Amino acid sequence: MNSIKTTLSIQNLMETSGVKFGTSGVRGLVSAMTSELCFAYTLAFVQTLNLPLGSRIVIGMDLRPSSSDIVRACASAIKHAGYQAEFCGALPTPALAYYAQVNAVPAIMVTGSHIPFDRNGIKFYGLCGEITKADEVNISRAQVGMPAELPLIALPSVSSAAATLYLNRYLEFFPQNCLSGLRLGFYEHSSVARDILRTLLEALGAEVISLGRTDEFVPIDTEAVSDIDIQKARDWASEYKFDAIFSTDGDADRPLIGDEYGNWLRGDIVGILCAQYLNASAVVTPVSSNTALELSCAFQKITRTRIGSPYVIAGMEALIADGVERNPPVPSQVVGFEANGGFLLGSTIRRDTSALSPLMTRDAVLPILTILAMSIESNNLVSQLASKLPARFTGSGRLQSFPSETSKNIIQQLAHSNVVVEDLLGELCGVVADLDLTDGLRIIFQNDEIVHFRASGNAPELRCYAEANFQQRADFLSQHCLQLLKAYAFDA
Numbered sequence: 001m002n003s004i005k006t007t008l009s010i011q012n013l014m015e016t017s018g019v020k021f022g023t024s025g026v027r028g029l030v031s032a033m034t035s036e037l038c039f040a041y042t043l044a045f046v047q048t049l050n051l052p053l054g055s056r057i058v059i060g061m062d063l064r065p066s067s068s069d070i071v072r073a074c075a076s077a078i079k080h081a082g083y084q085a086e087f088c089g090a091l092p093t094p095a096l097a098y099y100a101q102v103n104a105v106p107a108i109m110v111t112g113s114h115i116p117f118d119r120n121g122i123k124f125y126g127l128c129g130e131i132t133k134a135d136e137v138n139i140s141r142a143q144v145g146m147p148a149e150l151p152l153i154a155l156p157s158v159s160s161a162a163a164t165l166y167l168n169r170y171l172e173f174f175p176q177n178c179l180s181g182l183r184l185g186f187y188e189h190s191s192v193a194r195d196i197l198r199t200l201l202e203a204l205g206a207e208v209i210s211l212g213r214t215d216e217f218v219p220i221d222t223e224a225v226s227d228i229d230i231q232k233a234r235d236w237a238s239e240y241k242f243d244a245i246f247s248t249d250g251d252a253d254r255p256l257i258g259d260e261y262g263n264w265l266r267g268d269i270v271g272i273l274c275a276q277y278l279n280a281s282a283v284v285t286p287v288s289s290n291t292a293l294e295l296s297c298a299f300q301k302i303t304r305t306r307i308g309s310p311y312v313i314a315g316m317e318a319l320i321a322d323g324v325e326r327n328p329p330v331p332s333q334v335v336g337f338e339a340n341g342g343f344l345l346g347s348t349i350r351r352d353t354s355a356l357s358p359l360m361t362r363d364a365v366l367p368i369l370t371i372l373a374m375s376i377e378s379n380n381l382v383s384q385l386a387s388k389l390p391a392r393f394t395g396s397g398r399l400q401s402f403p404s405e406t407s408k409n410i411i412q413q414l415a416h417s418n419v420v421v422e423d424l425l426g427e428l429c430g431v432v433a434d435l436d437l438t439d440g441l442r443i444i445f446q447n448d449e450i451v452h453f454r455a456s457g458n459a460p461e462l463r464c465y466a467e468a469n470f471q472q473r474a475d476f477l478s479q480h481c482l483q484l485l486k487a488y489a490f491d492a
Contacts, residue, residue, distance in 0.1 A: 017032040027282075048142070056097060060109050080147065114254065116219055183206075185209050187208065193364065205415050238262070244375070257270055257341070274335075285304065315336075320334050393471055396478050425481060451465075
């Protein structure tokens with residue numbers, strides 16, 4: 001062991017570096033995510049686990065250029081603390097989480113998901129899965145002893161066990177050749193799932209055409225798809241005559257699914273369809289998700305939460321506990337999803353003789369497979385699946401490089417009074433019916449339109465989600481309401 005140089009406070013490290021917990025793990029600028037910082041965060045995480053010395057901790061990463069250096073720092077900290085690091089290589093976040101769950105070991109996933117190229121992040125999984133907000137607080141309050149010189153080790157050799165286990169999870173649940181006859185376009189870009197997902201879909205009988213693979217990292221945001229990617233999908237659909245087009249974000253915990261015309265489906269619409277296909281009885285989703293969920297009348301219980309998978313997981317656990325505690329216990333099929341399309345499975349799902357075990361972390365692969373299987377089994381085009389839901393449409397937009405404090409201050413001002421909101425948005429949206437402060441400010445107007453403002457938890461951005469009865473109206477609201485808020489901030 002190297003001699004101790006100093007004791008570091010994670011709280012002070014967060015404040016000085018700007019690398020802190022957001023809606024999903026620790027994230028910050030790559031320039032701030034030094035080896036020392038990542039080493040310290042890993043030590044803090046390990047301290048909260050109380051594992052016997054020599055225990056195993058698994059690590060994975062996405063394809064960002066900075067990820068391998070961060071993995072090296074995390075693995076070095078694990079070894080320094082007296083534990084073993086198993087490096088599972090570049091693989092989807094849910095694949096690493098599932099491997100950790102099956103083997104009852106903690107996990108660290110190095111990923112920035114969809115956030116800009118100059119940023120990265122670390123997600124932590126304890127023995128019970130994705131860490132909670134309470135766990136985040138414990139890590140943030142930790143004091144860690146740092147060695148005089150960082151004992152950085154070489155990047156460990158790659159174990160393929162996690163990727164294989166994840167692949168078999170779905171091959172054993174979905175029937176052999178269940179996707180036979182489908183011609184699919186795969187927008188691969190720099191998705192960490194671009195090899196394993198192709199292998200899976202071809203094994204299930206689909207024909208998969210590679211689209212847009214790149215060696216440069218592309219930050220795909222499934223909640224705010226760029227105009228370029230919208231047009232790309234439509235052009236590909238026109239040229240190749242696909243049954244569907246699909247993609248994922250960088251770490252493959254959020255899907256992007258397009259119909260036969262190349263129109264990307266909203267993530268929350270995908271979530272509703274997936275929950276229906278799995279015969280879920282209870283659904284947990286953030287307040288920002290489309291209200292077609294309630295209007296569909298397809299589910300016995302719906303719980304709305306703050307935005308972020310830890311809140312969705314907590315909501316799912318509460319529903320499961322409620323069913324178990326009843327006398328006699330009431331079993332229910334509990335699932336969760338987010339507006340970004342990431343799907344979480346809280347209960348074992350059974351279809352015919354197959355079973356799919358719970359996986360309470362966001363997953364892009366399950367919703368992709370269920371939409372495709374649903375299309376074949378119901379003899380409907382992908383576009384027809386979405387059209388069967390109640391006609392509620394969501395638009396989203398964001399103001400980038402918009403300070404989080406500015407966003408929070410403006411939202412706080414608007415939240416104090418319906419009059420202030422109507423002065424700003426009344427000409428565009430009409431009279432306010434209700435204000436929902438679950439997460440940010442969600443404004444429900446008397447005409448049933450919804451405008452939701454929220455500061456991003458991962459980057460200096462202000463997001464706006466709008467819901468209306470027509471897609472053009474929802475898109476119009478999301479863009480124009482952001483501009484009105486921007487002007488309001490400038491005037492203030």
